[in-house]
Amino acid sequence: MTTASNSPGENDSEAKRALQIIESMPGHAWSADATGRFTYVSPNTLAFLGNAREDLNIPDGEDEFGWRRVVHPDDYDRVAARWRHCLETGDHYDTEHRLRRADGVYRWFRNAGRPSRDSQGRITQWYGTTMDIDDQKRAEAALRDREREFSQLVDMVPSHLWRLTPDGEPTFFNKRMVDFLGLDVADTDRPGMSRLDAIIETIHPDDAAKFRDALNRCLVTGESFAMRYRLRRADGVHRWMSSRAEPLRDEDGRIVQWYGLCQDIDDQVHAEEDLQKSERRYRDLFHYMPIGLTQVDASKLVPLFKELRARGVTDLQTYIDEHPEFLPRALEALEVEEVNRHTIKMFGARNAEEMRGPITRYWQPGISTIRRSIEARYRGEEVFQEETKVARIDGGVIDVLFTTARPGAVADKSLVGFIDITERKKAEEALRDREREFSQLVEMLPSLIWRLSPEGEPTFLSKRLRNFLGTAIADAEKPGMGRLAAIIEGAVHPDDADSLKEALNHSFVTGDRFSKKYRLRRSDGVYRWMEGSAEPLRDESGRIVQWYGLSRDIDDQVHAEEALSRLRQMQSDFAHMNRVSTMGELAASLSHEITQPIASARNNARAAQNFLDIQPPDLGEVREALACVVGDSDRAGAIIDRIRKQMKKAPPRKECFDLNAAIDEMIALARSVTIEKAVSVQTRFANGLGVVEGDRVQLQQVILNLILNAVEAIKAVEMGPRELLISTQQDGTEVVVAVRDTGPGIDPKQLERVFEAFYTTKPSGTGMGLSICRSIIDAHGGRLWAEPNEPRGAIFQFTLPGAEARS
Structure with a gap:
């Protein structure tokens, strides 16, 4: 543009200089007329586009300005609309869009244009520049991507991130913190309350004041903030947080x-609390356990192991045998760190400090055990246990159960346990002594001892039993047959085997006590009678765990009992013979006793006949006479019944009876003899005398024998009283019967001999009567003896246990 005063030559020169300046600029320049048609496009623009200026001014039906082939399709409508608007309004044209380079690549440009007006204000020309901003655009996009990634990263961090102003007001919470609190920064704007105060309300009341004080101090001093506190979650639950904050400073500081940053450490805090509780429990257990516990530091042993493994040593036991110098090094590497109270007491130490240090100070007696525990550690075993001996501080040696435990084979700590088993060892030694004594006692017992399993299989046979059976039977084993069955088959008498097995099986099934007599064959082939018995041993639940049995040799006893049975039969026969003999002696007197009531009955019968012959018959007298006949017959029958009982041979029979009544019957039976011999018989029976239990006939035989012996003795006395006194009395649980006579008596030296068999003082006696009487009384559990009577005569007494005493 030039002024009016310039000459045409000068104007052209200025225009050229301006054009040179424009075309040397790094951007793209253009100009257009008032209708928007390009009047100038810089050469570098045309080179970029690969078009001539005229090509940019060729509109068509769909391309109002002729730009469609160079402007990006996504930008064309927006750019055309803006250009149209500026042409109509004269507003400054300013837009960003993509232009296609000659090689087809689109690049971002910023297009800016300003209108030039004439003196009337009409637009005469548009002048503009187009600047390549593609690199800037790419940088901005990359920055946005990084900002987006950073924002995602901030939200993905498993912590709460926040930002405060220099005076402590929140300006940012990351998404995780917003979700936790249930509120964003904007939600903390409350009337009359700062944002910081609103946030402090979400902190646990017990921690809020400490948090405020700590944060305010940091805001004033600029020191880093660090604190643990409980923060309320949106659901009302407080969780422990570990919070830290650092200030960002400008160049001036x-x-x-x-x-x-707030990190949720609630689980960690509770885990720490649990760990602390666990440690406290461990400490309590460690110190108060009723066994000795020692914590050993093995950290110096670990390098020694690593050195050996590096050298290829796999068997430490062999290595120590070949290199004995290694063991002292290993022992010195183990040091006691801590001991509990029981260990201090067990080892007789004053305190824990006295126990600390190398283990060799007081583990010398059990050094071989320590060696084996080190070898076990090297093999990777985590637990080692062995009974050993250790030395107390005072030098005494105690027996202990030594146990080591560690979490891993190369762990640098070991927990060593000591259980004092000194008393147990003494008890075990005493038990072994008792077992040895018991074993000797078992072998000395004159019985055969055996033990069976719950199922009945032999688990032990005493030496005496094995010798009795012989090795072939004691160790007998037959296919398909248990040992017990094999022993029964080989050693028990065939007639007893089945009943023995039946009795044993019954006990095995029911658990009842076993008891059985059977014959067992000795190793020399002789069968001997045994009395076997067994009892089950049960555990606490009542289950049978063993059967303990004993077989007692009763062969001699069985044969003795057989002989005794024969002897008793002989005694019974002798007693019967004695009774028959006695009845024979009484025959004459008894015939008088029987004929008297018979004669009386005959007379009474005749009288009854006479009373019947009277007219009218005197029936009352007849009735009375017949009653007398019946009485006389009964009296004769009773006498005959007594004789029959005494004469009858029957096996002994025990019964309870009235002894006084039984004595009365024998006095009545001997009445004719006592009357004939002019002997006065008196009785002195105890009132309420208890009943006795025994064979009535045998005991009456004793009484009758004593009565007849007394009458025989009194017969020899010509002068003085001729008296016989029979008495009974209760003496505790016993009944005492005494027969006192006034005969010549018995020489005191002969008082015991009169009871001997075949000893008699009678010219016609057999000497068996008193011997049989004593045998009968002995068999009834009583005692028969003789002693002098005062002033003369003899007393024969015997005792019998009362029926209550026998029961």
């Missing part, structure tokens, strides 16, 4: 922002 002034704080322009505070950037903070």
Whole structure:
């Protein structure tokens, strides 16, 4: 553009200089007329587009300005509309769009144009520039991408990020913090309250004041902020947070922002609390456990192990055998760090400090155990246990159960446990002594001892039993047959085997006690009678765990009992013979006793006949006479019944009876003899005498024998009283019967001999009567003896246990 005063030559020169300046600029220049048609386009623009200026001014039906082939399709409508608007209004033209380069690549440009007006204000020309901003656009896009990525990163960080102004007002919360609190920064704007105060309301009441004080101090001093506190979640639950904040400063050191981070440590805090509780429990267990516990530092041992492994050592036991110098090094590498109270007491130490240090100070007696525990550690075993000996501080040695445990084979700590088993060891030694004594006692017992499993299989046979059976039977095993069945088949008498098995099986099934007599074959082939018994041993739940049995040799006893049975039969026969003999002696007197009531009955019968012959018959007298006949017959029958009982041979029979009544019957049976011999018989029976239990006939035989012996003795006395006193009395649980006579008596030296068999003082006696009487009384559990009577005569007494005493 030139002024009017310039000459044409000067104007052209100015125009050329201006054009040179425009075309040397790094941008693109253009001009257009008032209708928007280009009047000038800089050469570099045409070169970029690959078009001539005229090509840019060729409109068509769909291309109003002729730009469509160079402007990006996505930008064309917007750019054309803006250009049209500027042409109509004269507004400044300013837009960004993409132009296609000659090689077909689109690049971003900023297009700016200003109108030139004449003196009347009409637009005469448009002048503009087009600047390549593609690199800027790409940089801005990259920046936006980075900002978006950063924003996503901030929201994805598993922590709460926040920003404060220099005076502490929140200006930013990341999404995670917004979600946690249930509110954003804008939600903290409340009337009469700062944003910071609104946030402090979400902190636990017990932590809020501390938080405010700590943050205010940091805002004043500029120091870093760090604190743990509980923050309320949107659902009302408080969770522990670890919060830190740092100030951002400008070049002058002034704080322009505070950037903070809150990390949720609630799980960590509770885990720490649990860990602390666990540590406290461990400490309590460690110190108060009723066993010795020691914590050993093995950190110096670990390098020694690594050195050996690096050298290819796999078997530490062999290595120590070949290199014994290694063991002292390994022992010195183990040091006691901590001991509990029980260990201090067990080792007799004053305090824990006295126990700390190398283990060799007081583990010397059990050094071989320590060696084996080190070898086990090298093999990777985490637990080692062994009984050993250790030394107390005072030098004494105690037995302990030594146990080491560690979390890993190369862990640098070990927990060592000591259980004092000194008393147990003494008890075990005493038990072994008792077992040895018991074993000797078992072998010395004159019985055969055995033990069976719950199912009945032998688990132990005493030496005496094995010797009795012989090895072939004791160790007998037959296919398809248990050992017990094999022993029964080989050693038990065939007649007893089935019943023995049946009895044993019954006990195995029911758990009842076993008891059985059977014959067992000795190793020499002789069968001997055994009395076997067994009891089950049960556990706490009542289950049978063992059967303990004993077989007692009763062969001699069985044969003795057989002989005794034969002897008793002989005694019974002798007693019967004695009774028969006695009845024979009484025959004459008894015949008088029987004929008297018979004669009386005959007379009474005749009298009854006479009373019947009277007219009219005297029936009352007849009735009375017949009653007398019946009485006389009964009296004769009773005498005959007594004789029959005494004469009858029957097996002994026990019954309870009235002894006084039984004695009365024998006095009545001997009445004719006592009357004939002019002997006065008196009785002195105890009132309420208890009943006795025994064989009535045998005991009456004793009484009758004593009565007849007394009458025989009194017969020899010509002068003085001829008296016989029979008495009974209760003496505790026993009944005492005494027969006292006034005969010549018995020489005191002969008082015991009169009871001997075949000893008699009678010219016609057998000497068996008193011997049989004593045998009968002995068999009834009583005692028969003789002693002098005062002033003369003899007393024969015997005792019998009362029926209540026998029960």
